[in-house]
Amino acid sequence: MRSTLSKFVAVVTAGAVTLALAACGSGDAGTSAQKLRVGTLTDAPPSxxxxxxxxxxxxxxxLRDIAKREGFEVEFVGTEFAGLLAAVATNKFDIGSSTISTTEARKKTVAFSNGYSTGFTTILTKKGAGLKDVAAFGGKRLGVVQASVQDDFASGKVPGANVVRFPDYNAGFAQLKAGSLDGWVVPKDIGQKYIDQNPDVPLEFGYTVETKDTPSAFAVRKDNKELLKKLNDGLAKAVADGTVARLHAQFFKTEPLPKELEQGGPGLPVQNPGV
Incomplete structure (x- = not known):
C-alpha cells in the first residue's frame, strides 16, 4: 500500500479520452457518463x-492505459490509505489505486479487479541492526501505514512487536531516519526506493516475506459490475500486448515481473465472493 504531508489532497485530471462510460461514474446507474474519481496515495514510489x-x-x-482502452477518463485524488476502501464503498471514489492487496477481509468491503502485481513485505532497519528474522523484532518499535497489509502483518505475524501507525509512508520513514523506530514495515519496492533516494541514511532490509497470494488490484464498489468488467478487460489487453511488462520494467528496475503478467500470460485472477 505506496510524497506528501498527511492529509495533503491534490487533484490532477488525467487522460485525453472522452468517450462515455455509462453507469460507471460517481452517479447512480443510468445517469450520464462522467469522469471517474480515483483515490490514490502520493508518497509510495514506484507504485x-x-x-x-x-x-x-x-x-x-x-490505470491510465486501461482507461484509454476502455473509453473513460480518470481524475486522481490524493488521500490516506486508512479510509480509501471505505471511500470506494461509499461512492466517494469510483476506483481505489494504491497497490491494494486483495485480502479476504477487504473483499467484504469492496470488489477487486484481477491482479496487476505481486511483491514482498519487508522490514526496513538501520544498517547493522542485525534484525533478520521475525522473532528478532519482539519488543521492537515497528512503523506501519495504518490499515495497510503491513499493519496486519506487523500486528499478527510479528509476536511482541510494538506497532506504531502512521497516515502515510513519508511519516514512517522520517521516524525511522530519526531513530525512533527499530523497523519500518513496507512493500519491498517502496523500501528500495527510499534506500535509493536517501543514500545518506544507512538502511538495509531485515526480514522479508513474499505476498504472492494476495496480488495488488484496483478496488471498486461491489455493485459496480460494469466498471469491474472494464477494468479486467483493459488489464487483460495490457497483459496480452506487453504493456504491463513494459510499465513494470519502467518503474521496477530490479524486481522481477511475475510470469503470469508477462506478455501473453494468463494474468492473476481475483475472485470476489458474491459479486
Missing part, C-alpha cells in the same frame, strides 16, 4: 506517487 504535480507510478500509469 503510486506525486511528481511535479502529476500522479504517476506503475499503478496509476497502468
Amino acid at each position: 503510486i506517487y506525486l511528481e511535479n504535480g502529476t500522479f504517476t507510478g506503475y499503478d496509476n500509469e497502468l
Whole structure:
C-alpha cells in the first residue's frame, strides 16, 4: 500500500479520452457518463506517487492505459490509505489505486479487479541492526501505514512487536531516519526506493516475506459490475500486448515481473465472493 504531508489532497485530471462510460461514474446507474474519481496515495514510489504535480507510478500509469482502452477518463485524488476502501464503498471514489492487496477481509468491503502485481513485505532497519528474522523484532518499535497489509502483518505475524501507525509512508520513514523506530514495515519496492533516494541514511532490509497470494488490484464498489468488467478487460489487453511488462520494467528496475503478467500470460485472477 505506496510524497506528501498527511492529509495533503491534490487533484490532477488525467487522460485525453472522452468517450462515455455509462453507469460507471460517481452517479447512480443510468445517469450520464462522467469522469471517474480515483483515490490514490502520493508518497509510495514506484507504485503510486506525486511528481511535479502529476500522479504517476506503475499503478496509476497502468490505470491510465486501461482507461484509454476502455473509453473513460480518470481524475486522481490524493488521500490516506486508512479510509480509501471505505471511500470506494461509499461512492466517494469510483476506483481505489494504491497497490491494494486483495485480502479476504477487504473483499467484504469492496470488489477487486484481477491482479496487476505481486511483491514482498519487508522490514526496513538501520544498517547493522542485525534484525533478520521475525522473532528478532519482539519488543521492537515497528512503523506501519495504518490499515495497510503491513499493519496486519506487523500486528499478527510479528509476536511482541510494538506497532506504531502512521497516515502515510513519508511519516514512517522520517521516524525511522530519526531513530525512533527499530523497523519500518513496507512493500519491498517502496523500501528500495527510499534506500535509493536517501543514500545518506544507512538502511538495509531485515526480514522479508513474499505476498504472492494476495496480488495488488484496483478496488471498486461491489455493485459496480460494469466498471469491474472494464477494468479486467483493459488489464487483460495490457497483459496480452506487453504493456504491463513494459510499465513494470519502467518503474521496477530490479524486481522481477511475475510470469503470469508477462506478455501473453494468463494474468492473476481475483475472485470476489458474491459479486
